[in-house]
Amino acid sequence: MTASTLNTGSTLAGRTAREKVGGPDAPWARLGGTLVAIAVLFAAYRIYQHATAFTVGLDYFEPAFQTYWMTLLYAELAIEAVLGVGMLSWIWFTREKDLSGLAPAEELRRYYGMFAWLFVYGFTIFFTTCIFTEADAAWHQVTVRDTDFTPTHIGLFYFAIPMSIIMGTSAFLWTHTRLPQFRGRVSFGFALLVAGPIMIMPNLGFNEWGHTFFYAEELFAAPIHWGFVLLGWSAFAVGGMIVQALQRIVELTEPQEKPLDA
Amino acid sequence: MKQQIDAWRKPYLRLILCILPLLTADIALAHGERAQQPGLRMRTVHWVDLEVFPNQLKVGEELTIRGKFIPSKYWPEHMASIEDTAFLNVGVPGPAFLRIDSRVNGVPMIRSTAFQVGKLYEYEMTLRARTAGRYHVHPVISVQDAGPIIGNGLWVEVLPGSGAFSAPVQTLLGETIDLETYGLANVLGWSALWFALGLAWFGYWLTKCPIIIPRFRRVQELGPERADEILTPADRRAGALFFTVTFLLITGGYFWAEERWPITTPLQTGKIETPPRELDNEHVQVRVLDARYRIPGRSFRLELEVTNRGDEAIRVAEFTTATVRFLNAQLLNEMPRDSHDLVAPDSLRVEGGAIPPGATRTLVVFAEDALWETQRLTTLIYDPDSRFAGLLHFIDTRGRRTLVEIGGPMIPRFT
Amino acid sequence: MNTQSAVRTTAEQHRAHVIFDWLAIPIIVLLFMGIFSFHFALTVGDWDYWVDWRDRRWWPLVTPLSLLVLPGVFGYLLWEKFRIPVAGTLSILCLAAASWISRTLNFELFAGFPMNMVWPSTYVGLGLLLDCTLLLTRSFFWTGFIGGFLFGLLIYPLNWPLLAPFHVPVEYNGTLVTVADLQGYQYIRTAMPEYVRIIEESTLRTFGEAVTPLTAVFAAFIAILNYWFWVWIGYLGAKAIWIRKVV
Numbered sequence: 039m040t041a042s043t044l045n046t047g048s049t050l051a052g053r054t055a056r057e058k059v060g061g062p063d064a065p066w067a068r069l070g071g072t073l074v075a076i077a078v079l080f081a082a083y084r085i086y087q088h089a090t091a092f093t094v095g096l097d098y099f100e101p102a103f104q105t106y107w108m109t110l111l112y113a114e115l116a117i118e119a120v121l122g123v124g125m126l127s128w129i130w131f132t133r134e135k136d137l138s139g140l141a142p143a144e145e146l147r148r149y150y151g152m153f154a155w156l157f158v159y160g161f162t163i164f165f166t167t168c169i170f171t172e173a174d175a176a177w178h179q180v181t182v183r184d185t186d187f188t189p190t191h192i193g194l195f196y197f198a199i200p201m202s203i204i205m206g207t208s209a210f211l212w213t214h215t216r217l218p219q220f221r222g223r224v225s226f227g228f229a230l231l232v233a234g235p236i237m238i239m240p241n242l243g244f245n246e247w248g249h250t251f252f253y254a255e256e257l258f259a260a261p262i263h264w265g266f267v268l269l270g271w272s273a274f275a276v277g278g279m280i281v282q283a284l285q286r287i288v289e290l291t292e293p294q295e296k297p298l299d300a
Numbered sequence: 301m302k303q304q305i306d307a308w309r310k311p312y313l314r315l316i317l318c319i320l321p322l323l324t325a326d327i328a329l330a331h332g333e334r335a336q337q338p339g340l341r342m343r344t345v346h347w348v349d350l351e352v353f354p355n356q357l358k359v360g361e362e363l364t365i366r367g368k369f370i371p372s373k374y375w376p377e378h379m380a381s382i383e384d385t386a387f388l389n390v391g392v393p394g395p396a397f398l399r400i401d402s403r404v405n406g407v408p409m410i411r412s413t414a415f416q417v418g419k420l421y422e423y424e425m426t427l428r429a430r431t432a433g434r435y436h437v438h439p440v441i442s443v444q445d446a447g448p449i450i451g452n453g454l455w456v457e458v459l460p461g462s463g464a465f466s467a468p469v470q471t472l473l474g475e476t477i478d479l480e481t482y483g484l485a486n487v488l489g490w491s492a493l494w495f496a497l498g499l500a501w502f503g504y505w506l507t508k509c510p511i512i513i514p515r516f517r518r519v520q521e522l523g524p525e526r527a528d529e530i531l532t533p534a535d536r537r538a539g540a541l542f543f544t545v546t547f548l549l550i551t552g553g554y555f556w557a558e559e560r561w562p563i564t565t566p567l568q569t570g571k572i573e574t575p576p577r578e579l580d581n582e583h584v585q586v587r588v589l590d591a592r593y594r595i596p597g598r599s600f601r602l603e604l605e606v607t608n609r610g611d612e613a614i615r616v617a618e619f620t621t622a623t624v625r626f627l628n629a630q631l632l633n634e635m636p637r638d639s640h641d642l643v644a645p646d647s648l649r650v651e652g653g654a655i656p657p658g659a660t661r662t663l664v665v666f667a668e669d670a671l672w673e674t675q676r677l678t679t680l681i682y683d684p685d686s687r688f689a690g691l692l693h694f695i696d697t698r699g700r701r702t703l704v705e706i707g708g709p710m711i712p713r714f715t
Numbered sequence: 716m717n718t719q720s721a722v723r724t725t726a727e728q729h730r731a732h733v734i735f736d737w738l739a740i741p742i743i744v745l746l747f748m749g750i751f752s753f754h755f756a757l758t759v760g761d762w763d764y765w766v767d768w769r770d771r772r773w774w775p776l777v778t779p780l781s782l783l784v785l786p787g788v789f790g791y792l793l794w795e796k797f798r799i800p801v802a803g804t805l806s807i808l809c810l811a812a813a814s815w816i817s818r819t820l821n822f823e824l825f826a827g828f829p830m831n832m833v834w835p836s837t838y839v840g841l842g843l844l845l846d847c848t849l850l851l852t853r854s855f856f857w858t859g860f861i862g863g864f865l866f867g868l869l870i871y872p873l874n875w876p877l878l879a880p881f882h883v884p885v886e887y888n889g890t891l892v893t894v895a896d897l898q899g900y901q902y903i904r905t906a907m908p909e910y911v912r913i914i915e916e917s918t919l920r921t922f923g924e925a926v927t928p929l930t931a932v933f934a935a936f937i938a939i940l941n942y943w944f945w946v947w948i949g950y951l952g953a954k955a956i957w958i959r960k961v962v
Binding site: 385386387390391392393394395396397398399400401408411412427431440442444467470471472473475477479480481483486490491494495497499501505506509510511512513514515516519524527528530531535536538539540543547549550551553554556557558560561563564565566567568569570571 | 739770826835865890916
Binding site: 142168258274290 | 719720721722723724725727728730731732734735737738739741742745746748749750752753754756757758759760761762764777784788789791792796813816817818820821822824825826827903904905906907911913948949952953954955956957958959
């Protein structure tokens with residue numbers, strides 16, 4: 039590495055260079071399409087929530103609540119189960135048994151793929167932990183809770199978080215089956231990054247138990263909610279995973295004088 | 301028709317059918333109270349004489365909610381008490397209304413307070429409609445660590461008003477402000493300024509792109525001892541500049557604000573005292589001999605020993621529990637004021653008649669209505685503390701009302 | 716694994732590096748927005764949601780405790796592995812962006828509160844001080860000592876230009892309140908009674924107006940230790956650990 043390589047003076051807008059020079063590229067089209075699909079899905083859900091939460095979502099014991107919200111809950115749980123099992127099965131059963139002969143260019147392309155998966159995961163996490171979480175905060179401070187399945191809980195805990203879990207576990211499995219570096223062992227950082235949203239579900243059980251028996255207020259930064267933040271902190275291990283991946287990417291992006299077999 | 305019903309039973313079709321009318325969905329529902337355990341609803345606060353008027357108004361117009369409540373002497377021991385800390389609130393979904401005034405026994409309820417069990421409190425709240433819609437408006441008493449205790453509610457329809465909504469208030473410095481927008485432009489300006497400065501710092505480092513892999517690689521090559529060599533003098537100059545600008549902006553902003561708003565006070569809090577009123581019911585004494593709920597008949601049977609020490613004969617006109625009013629049609633001829641007014645007309649049967657002055661009689665009172673079921677009060681039998689409380693309304697021959705609270709164990713009958 | 720490289724020329728290498736920037740930087744921004752807003756909601760939450768929670772005693776103390784977590788953790792990663800001193804500023808910028816998006820969508824449009832009651836405080840200046848101190852001292856020790864101290868100390872003065880107008884006094888129904896208190900009273904929060912606010916209550920021991928400086932200095936000292944602790948967590952998090960035997 040020379041100083042000139044470090045300070046190339048290039049910017050993020052280095053597209054022209056990318057178009058002219060060969061080598062593998064990131065799956066931009068699929069990534070973009072997936073991000074748009076996720077954005078549309080979350081936006082549609084949000085519009086539904088906005089339209090119905092304050093009209094037919096205030097009383098669990100009204101028939102309209104069962105129609106508009108409990109039906110949605112059952113439907114989304116079923117769809118997520120199919121989606122999750124389907125995606126993970128597809129990733130698992132389409133893996134190659136032997137990665138020893140993987141060409142470096144293909145391996146680099148798969149690292150782009152890994153980062154694209156992380157992009158999708160991060161995008162889902164943003165919707166989940168920012169927009170859907172604070173919708174829950176706002177909702178529970180202006181209404182009186184009468185069920186564990188409030189409209190924002192149905193949105194957060196049974197739609198957004200399962201979606202994050204599906205994206206996270208898919209990214210994890212894809213990486214650990216497609217990349218030689220991750221084959222036969224587990225990245226601790228990656229495992230923690232994915233474990234956080236999964237462990238939110240058992241913590242949700244504690245949360246509902248606590249709200250039922252001993253915690254009546256809807257203060258958001260309350261001790262009863264701290265278990266959730268501990269699980270959010272599992273993302274702090276992302277650094278270890280990035281270091282692991284970058285160590286290999288550095289090797290893969292070392293220029294060689296001799297042309298390579300593609 | 302049958303096909304339509306079958307289609308409705310299929311979950312995915314139900315979902316589709318439900319989404320279609322969303323754009324026209326303008327109903328709003330009652331909220332929350334039915335989920336609370338019946339024991340809790342019966343033994344916490346008794347609500348009487350609710351008035352909500354007008355039931356139709358426009359945005360910007362005022363609404364009055366008033367009535368009385370009596371904290372129960374049978375307040376569950378395991379729950380935090382209303383005698384510690386409580387707050388009079390309104391059960392509407394968020395700031396659809398502005399709370400202009402709220403008082404209990406004439407004392408403003410801006411802050412928290414405490415209420416004594418077995419005492420009478422009169423409340424009155426004035427709200428100003430802010431958002432059009434149909435709302436089920438309840439009084440609520442929030443009790444610290446016990447949560448909201450919801451009173452009975454009535455429907456109110458708020459129609460769109462003319463002109464923009466504003467919430468003018470005069471400060472102690474004489475300035476009239478609009479609470480809807482006050483201070484926001486200032487907040488936006490400062491937030492944007494800081495955001496831009498932060499973005500400039502991030503942008504400075506982005507000019508070095510590609511940065512992730514080249515810098516990772518270079519730092520690894522140099523090792524921890526020499527990694528700082530990657531930093532340039534320009535970086536340090538930028539760091540010093542941003543540090544100085546940031547520090548000056550923080551201190552400058554602080555002194556600017558001190559100059560601009562020299563008179564401020566800290567946030568105000570602290571409990572206030574609300575003087576209670578007496579129920580004036582010493583002349584009527586009631587002892588519960590037996591209380592049984594017969595599940596198939598939705599019938600609550602009370603056997604009472606009533607002593608009348610007053611100067612007029614008295615009769616039982618109403619039994620109120622968990623916000624449901626069971627009325628004796630011979631004495632009270634009231635009907636529900638709307639679809640969710642929890643009034644059961646002609647649901648109270650009293651055997652034993654009037655109690656003359658100075659007499660002690662045994663009365664058998666039956667409160668029978670489907671509201672036991674629809675308001676989920678029958679789940680009392682599944683409560684780990686199966687005890688009830690309620691308010692008896694006695695009326696004397698001159699029409700004067702006496703309120704007496706009763707309570708005790710309740711035994712279910714399953715056949 | 717194959718020991719060969721995937722690129723032939725420096726131009727191809729450059730291209731690969733640019734692609735990774737395009738992928739990694741948005742991922743970092745998205746994760747910062749998601750994780751920080753989640754973490755901040757569950758630890759500071761209501762102090763940042765409502766203008767009538769921003770008192771002199773708890774808000775300036777609780778906030779830096781929570782706010783320093785991501786700058787500390789990711790400050791270690793980005794400095795130790797990349798020598799890029801942006802973790803404080805970037806993570807707080809992401810928090811600010813996420814907060815404004817969420818407050819607008821959830822508190823203003825969904826729940827119906829006016830934005831001037833639920834605006835997020837600004838903390839970007841604190842991230843800048845931390846990052847610049849790290850760059851100038853090149854030491855986590857001194858960054859905690861100087862940058863961490865300033866981080867805890869300056870939360871209140873940094874926000875005072877935004878907050879001061881909401882502390883103007885009002886006489887309302889015979890009671891002294893601030894504009895912020897009045898907003899909390901008038902705009903109904905059904906499940907948030909007045910007593911739920913964790914704010915300064917008067918004691919005989921608050922000497923006049925010395926409350927804020929006291930809190931600020933105490934918060935500043937705590938922030939020093941807090942920063943060091945989270946940098947250590949960042950050190951643990953950045954370890955490249957492989958697990959060969961899962962169960």
